[in-house]
Amino acid sequence: MAGYILKRLVSAIPVLLGISIIVFLIMAMIPGDPATAILGSYATPENVEKLNRDLGLDKPLVQRYFIWLGNMLQGDFGRSFSLNRPVIDEVLERFNGTLILAGTSFVICSLLGVAAGVVSAARQYGLADKLITFVVLLGISIPSFFLGMMMILIFAVNLKWFPVSGMWPIYGARDFAALVSHLTLPALALATVATGVIARLSRSAMLEVLRQDFIRTARAKGVRERGVIWRHALRAAMVSIIPVLGIQAGFVLSGAVYIEIVFQWPGVGRMLVDAILTRDILLVQGGVVFVAACYVMFNIAVDVAQSLLDPRIKT
């Protein structure tokens, strides 16, 4: 197992290098430079040139890439010029916000999605299945940012059950209860689509398994239906559900961008959007590489979990 993990880790290196090159090139090639973005109306060629020099952007492309890569390997992600603070401080702080939001959403959509899928499969074509299918399709069809806005309008503006936006109250204790009240709406809005997808795929994975011989055997030897479904069938179905969860984790992470904007959540997605608009090159590059690294690590973890469940996968 240790060898397998090591092998996967080593294979992640070229992936991350490739990502660093791609994001660097994209930032270098998109029209508009940071100086123009900062100066706005006042971006005369003269002012732009001077500011780019001050920002260290007048060096050749290749040289700039290797300076950036070299610094990053030593843990120095550079300084965000638009926020005037170290990139890594901002990214870590924001990633913490995203992790809380996306993590909660991921837990919600995994539990609800798998549970709904299992119930659907167990009662195929029954009332529960039809009801769940209906709700799930509705959930998949609603864009999350629209759902988020509607939730704000209903539960925050009209009913005043939850705050509209932010992660912490401006005044008052910054305790767990405050976090939960701020987290509930965005986490649910973000979880909706992924819940639907996971429910659909769990349902078909379960149906597949329920048709197999060992289930019939289990039933024949008198295992109770509850045990058949949750212990025998689900465990076998998990092998195909887990990769789906891994992919959905990526969707939740990227879907967080919209939700963070709608709910003014201090996360890394909103940070990246702002950074792209202001052409904050180092912040975009550092943020993307960091998020990509986390995503790669998460996928390795998923693969490891899958191989633990199904020893045949270990190669």
Place this chain on the structure above:
Amino acid sequence: MKLTDLTRRTLMASTAALALSLGAVPATAQTPEDVLIVGQIAEPKALDPAAVTAVNDFRILMNVFDGLVRYKDGTLEVEPALATDWTINEEGTVYTFNLREGVTFHDGSPFNAEAVVFNFERMLNEDHPYHDTGPFPLAFFFSAVESVEALDDTTVEFTLNAPYAPFLSNLAYPTGLLVSPTSVETHGADVGRNPAGTGPFKFVEWRSNEAVVVEANPDHWEGAPGLEAVVFRPITDANTRTAEMLAGGIDLMVEVPPVALSEFQGDGFTVHEQAGPHVWFLILNAKEGPFADVRVRQAANYAVNKEAIVNDVLEGTAEVAAGPTPPAFAWAYNDELEPYPYDPDRARELLAEAGAEGAELTFYVTEGGSGMLDPVAMGTAIQADLEAVGFDVTIETYEWNTFLGEVNPGLEGKADMAEMAWMTNDPDTLPFLALRTEAWPDQGGFNSGYYSNPEVDELLEAARVETDQAERARLYREMQTIVQEDAPWVFVANWKQNAVTNDRVDGFSLQPSFFLLLDDVTKD
């Protein structure tokens, strides 16, 4: 049946958990008295006046810092602030300021002539030990400054390399706000997160992506402000900002989207409006193609239904522009100018005279950007108006920074017209940078449509060095008449900035400068 039992139980458990989380938390607490919560449009970049360029940052800075001079309440005219008075030599090249005595920065260090010198040296002198705390993108506002000297503790003298009339209003701009030298020495490049000025509010804390908190400065030279504290919250999404305002999470909201204004019509809210030094226009390519003919440029001005754009597209959040200078510069504005009326027949006549019926136009439109209002909808309306009189208009849309990269180098060989908007602090800035012959893009200016009229050039050069305000105003008025006739642009709109306060807030008004001044505001 066991299975349904289980799901029902799970369902009940999760419902209970949710209800618990609902009940346990008082959702939206009432915001405290005497603390104003302001909904800003974005996280500030830095709280260092020399280092920032965005109106969003200026809204905080103007309450924490003072400059030598400032704009008089409700106008764009300069009045004393940290300088009590000043003299200008006859050539208009030496400005001597007498400073207010007994003022201290929030960090306790004294405000004096040396502090003023430090601020400008830091920005302008590349050898200054703290020049590396920049970059200072708007330092060129003071590029005419040759030297700054402290004559004694309370007298400071600026020597300019040539007469430069906008100097005083540039000093009133946030770039001219004065920072405590001690705070720069202590914090270096991080001074933007640890600001110390002399203003009515003192910086308390900056919680990243959450809030900037400032509290009253009881020792301010004008007396303590009416509020105990102000919290600036960045809420980038306009719909979310509106929802926070409706829910009572913020007391003051700036830049209300036009479509949301109707939400605030009832009791409980006050909508504030103020025209500012903003003009929204179309740059016309006067060098080549159909717009090289002045009649075609005038035809475009007649063809566009400006009233419909400001009333229907912008929901009344702007007024029709008459010429290149916004009316907010009251002292320099030519009241006699009437906007080009909406007259499609006249436009068709002019087109026929010029033989330009059916002329094909490429029109650059941006998706959004500073001061651009609702550029896509406005561009589409303009396209329809122009097509109605016989133009054939193709729109090309670009993201803002890309758009600037296309437009600023000039439209030649690419497009016939482009949207543009400017907000400035002096009537000199926009025409000087965007209408003079020497401001063509190849010479480093913003005259992307290659307009050229020697008479206008002369007027602008003369106004820039004229220190007598009445004479300066006369020159600008004359310039506006000529430019309107020459129609290098289609003059479309002057934006009215808006804000909403709830009924707990008193004493608030917007300024034509677009700054947010909170020292007279109270909240119960």
